[in-house]
Amino acid sequence: MLIEIEKKSQTYQFEANAGEKLLYAGLRAGIPLPFECATGTCGSCKARVTQGEVDEGWSEAPGKERFKVVKREILMCQCSAQSDCSLSVPTKIVAFRDDDINPDHHIGVITQYEKLTEDVLRFNVEIPTNISFHAGQFFVLQAPEVNGFRAYSMVNYSPGTNQLEFIIKQNPHGGLSKWIFDSDRTQEKLELFGPLGHATFHPDESHDLFMIAGGSGIAGLMSILEYGRQVNYFKNRKASLFFGVRTPADFFFAERLRAVKAQFPDTVSINIAFSNAPPTAEQLSGNDGLIYLQGMVHEHALPAVLEGGGNVMHYLAGPGPMVDALIRPLILKSKIPVHRVRYDKFS
Ligand SMILES: Cc1cc2nc3c(=O)[nH]c(=O)nc-3n(C[C@H](O)[C@H](O)[C@H](O)COP(=O)(O)OP(=O)(O)OC[C@H]3O[C@@H](n4cnc5c(N)ncnc54)[C@H](O)[C@@H]3O)c2cc1C
Numbered sequence: 001m002l003i004e005i006e007k008k009s010q011t012y013q014f015e016a017n018a019g020e021k022l023l024y025a026g027l028r029a030g031i032p033l034p035f036e037c038a039t040g041t042c043g044s045c046k047a048r049v050t051q052g053e054v055d056e057g058w059s060e061a062p063g064k065e066r067f068k069v070v071k072r073e074i075l076m077c078q079c080s081a082q083s084d085c086s087l088s089v090p091t092k093i094v095a096f097r098d099d100d101i102n103p104d105h106h107i108g109v110i111t112q113y114e115k116l117t118e119d120v121l122r123f124n125v126e127i128p129t130n131i132s133f134h135a136g137q138f139f140v141l142q143a144p145e146v147n148g149f150r151a152y153s154m155v156n157y158s159p160g161t162n163q164l165e166f167i168i169k170q171n172p173h174g175g176l177s178k179w180i181f182d183s184d185r186t187q188e189k190l191e192l193f194g195p196l197g198h199a200t201f202h203p204d205e206s207h208d209l210f211m212i213a214g215g216s217g218i219a220g221l222m223s224i225l226e227y228g229r230q231v232n233y234f235k236n237r238k239a240s241l242f243f244g245v246r247t248p249a250d251f252f253f254a255e256r257l258r259a260v261k262a263q264f265p266d267t268v269s270i271n272i273a274f275s276n277a278p279p280t281a282e283q284l285s286g287n288d289g290l291i292y293l294q295g296m297v298h299e300h301a302l303p304a305v306l307e308g309g310g311n312v313m314h315y316l317a318g319p320g321p322m323v324d325a326l327i328r329p330l331i332l333k334s335k336i337p338v339h340r341v342r343y344d345k346f347s
Contacts, residue, residue, distance in 0.1 A: 001081040005031065005047070006088045016081050021057070022047070023076035024193050030102050034091040037063075038077045038140055038196055039151050041347040044091065045076040052085030058148055062347075097202070101132050106192045108164065113186045116252035119170035120216060121180060122155070125190060130160045135201045135227035136220040136315070138344070139164060139194030146175045149193065153220035153317070153344065157227040164192075167252075169216035199315060199342040203231055207313035207340075209239040212301045212326060215250075217318025217346060218243050222253060224315065225260050234264035240304060241270045244297025244322070247277040254290075261289040271304075273297040298325050302334070309336040316343040 003022060005012045016025035023045045026033045036044040040061035049072040057078035067073035076087075108125035116122050125141075135157045140149035156165035171177040179185075201209070201224040209228070211221045221241065228234050245251050257270050271291045272279075279292035293300050306312055314336060316323045323345045330336045 002084045003081060004084075004086045005033070006050070006086065007092075019080050021077055022054070022074075022079050022081060022085075022087070024103070024105070026076070027103050027196070028105075032094060032096050033076060034089065034094075035077060035196070036345070037151055037347055039149050040064075040075055040078050042345070043067075043075065046073060046091065047076050047087040047089045048073050050086045050088055053082040054079040054085060055082055096198075100134070101195055103194045103196055104131075106131075108190050108192050110185045110188050110190065111163075112165075113184050116167065117250050120167055120250075120252055121170070122165065122167050123180070123185070125164045125166065125192065127162050127164065127192065130162050131195070132160055133195035134197075135223040136199045136342070136344075137195040137197040137223075138220065139166075139192045140196065141166075141176070142191040143176050143179045144189065146179050148175075149191075150174075150176045151196075151346075153197070153223070154195070155219045155222045155226075157223045157230065167216050167219050197344065199317065199344045201227060201313075201315075203228070203233050205313065206237070207311055208237050209315065210301075210305065210312050211239065211241045211315040212244075212297060212317075212322075213241070214244045214297055214318025214322040215346075217316075217322070217344070218253060220317050220344060221315060222256065225257075229260055229263060234260075234267045236267075238267045239264075239269070241268075242273060242297050242301035242304070243271070244273045244275060244318070246275050248274060248280050248283065250274075254288075257290060258288050265289065271300060273300050298322060302326070302329055305330060305334045305336065307334050309334070309340045312340065314341045316341065318346055320345040320347050 001016045003016050012031045014026050014029035036042040040063050043063035061078050064075050106127040108127040111126045112124035114122045138151050138153040140151050142149045152166045154164050170181050213221050261270050273293045275296050278294045283292040316326050323343050
């Protein structure tokens with residue numbers, strides 16, 4: 001099917017396969033369409049159908065709650081074309097970085113499966129070809145018998161790899177969460193599409209990094225730390241990480257974080273905030289180089305933000321309410337320019 005997208009004086013054309021989500025087809029063709037979650041919740045990939053027929057897919061998608069049916073407003077991440085179509089996109093279409101990688105469809109196999117805590121799983125997916133992705137990006141995954149794609153950020157980083165490492169926080173009522181936590185899924189196949197996302201780290205931008213993660217929000221930030229470690233970025237640049245979990249028993253990736261701190265003791269600071277319990281006596285001894293705190297992660301992180309932002313890129317990742325609680329004070333109170341804040345809301 002031929003899809004034409006119009007935005008003011010610009011027109012883009014691309015082919016979409018039968019059943020393929022319009023957003024994925026457009027991104028695959030290198031068109032910089034607007035999106036955030038790419039899975040039906042945020043509403044950023046809104047478009048209006050001006051000609052042709054579409055299958056709207058997930059009818060209860062929260063992202064289209066306020067859309068006007070009479071105006072044929074749709075979510076491009078949920079719709080597929082049933083004929084050639086013309087769409088208009090209200091949001092600004094912004095070109096990506098020159099070195100961005102066009103996302104694509106893959107079939108992957110789960111090769112590693114490990115429980116990190118009571119409710120956090122780590123798993124690896126092997127895909128048939130080597131790909132590149134930016135540190136901080138995500139893929140959308142679809143499990144057998146579970147309708148729809150879900151977004152998960154890569155934990156690992158490698159300039160070319162067929163291994164994607166993910167973590168997933170258990171959501172007792174979640175379809176994919178239930179599927180993956182129910183039993184060891186090693187050797188199960190998944191559909192994937194990616195890489196996606198703009199909360200990315202690029203050493204050539206030469207910023208210091210200020211990163212705040214809640215729970216599984218640490219995933220993409222681990223990828224950023226890993227890339228920085230590989231290219232010795234923190235030899236000359238600072239990184240501060242604030243990572244919030246509920247209790248010491250919920251803290252994972254301790255070894256990996258200690259290794260980054262040990263490699264760059266003077267430039268990297270890693271702060272772990274427990275919201276529901278105090279740190280252990282051993283943690284408070286400071287022997288492992290990490291700083292342990294009690295309280296909500298944003299309450300500890302915000303006072304450490306440099307007013308005006310300086311030459312710092314800010315990364316926020318985790319539950320939507322945590323990210324929302326940070327964006328306003330960062331921009332309005334600490335006067336951080338909008339382009340110095342990159343975030344992923346885990347909705
Ligand atoms: C950019 C980004 C990165 C993320 N990275 C991580 C991560 O690294 N680790 C982590 O634990 N969480 C991550 N999340 C959050 C994670 O995507 C959600 O927690 C996850 O979607 C919950 O899925 P579920 O199956 O457990 O819950 P459910 O409630 O079953 O599903 C929630 C989501 O699945 C999709 N969905 C549900 N039903 C349908 C349907 N019928 N048709 C189509 N789609 C449907 C929608 O996207 C919906 O919001 C990330 C989110 C975003 C936006």
